[in-house]
Amino acid sequence: MxxxxxxxxxxxxxxxxxxxxxxxxxxxxxxxxxxxxxxxxxxxxxxxxxxxxxxxxxxxxxxxxxxxxxxxxxxCAAEALQPASPWMWRAEAGAGCLDMNGIQCRACEDFCDSASIRFRPLTGGRAQPVIDRDSCTGCGACVAPCPAGTLHLTPLTPETRPC
Incomplete structure (x- = not known):
């Protein structure tokens, strides 16, 4: 991060x-x-x-x-939290993803209500998780069910912010 x-x-x-x-x-x-x-x-x-x-x-x-x-x-009585501020975090998968290592899992995809996670097939029975940053809300529903613990939230930077 x-x-x-x-x-x-x-x-x-x-x-x-x-x-x-x-x-x-x-x-x-x-x-x-x-x-x-x-x-x-x-x-x-x-x-x-x-x-x-x-x-x-x-x-x-x-x-x-x-x-x-x-x-x-x-x-928040101190008004440190403002309702108009956007949530600037999105899900990201790490290299330890089971699907990327040939073990079919896809738990994150099952728990993603916004359907932002898809898997791109790779050679050797592997698949790469692809997270659509435009539709991902950053809610984190995919993080807890990941058995490998490789999903996490990452902040949006000016280069990665959706249009």
Whole structure:
């Protein structure tokens, strides 16, 4: 995952940090606006918002998917979460995908409600997962059922953002 440097990280002596998915509605100034109160985590009906080492909320889709219900945004008294901010995360498969290694699986495809995951046949009975970034919502429903643990959310960059 890409590294970025937030003002909070620099003040704590960490000049590069791995970017992590913050709750839907988090924008560029989220780290400065968030008080770490935990209201968003308590409001999340899916129970997928956790705290990182700094006490800030992160979305952990290893246990379930985000339904984008807006409960976390409505619960944020500090207004660090804004309803108009787009969710800038999408699913990505790693090289350890079972299908890429000749073991038929496709669990991620079965759990993808937006039908954003397809498999391109390769030689030798293998298949490559192809995730359509235009239709993928980044909900993470595909992450937890992956038996190889190779699916994860990755941030959209200017080069990868859908039109």
């Amino acid at each position: 890409p590294s970025s440097t937030s003002r909070r990280a620099v003040l704590r002596g960490r000049f590069t940090e791995r970017e992590v998915p913050r709750p839907p509605g988090s924008g560029a100034s989220f780290a400065e606006a968030c008080t770490g109160c935990g209201d968003c985590a308590r409001a999340c009906p899916e129970g997928i918002i956790r705290r990182d080492a700094d006490g800030l909320p992160v979305v952990d889709v290893r246990e379930g998917a985000c339904t984008f219900c807006g409960s976390c945004t409505r619960a």
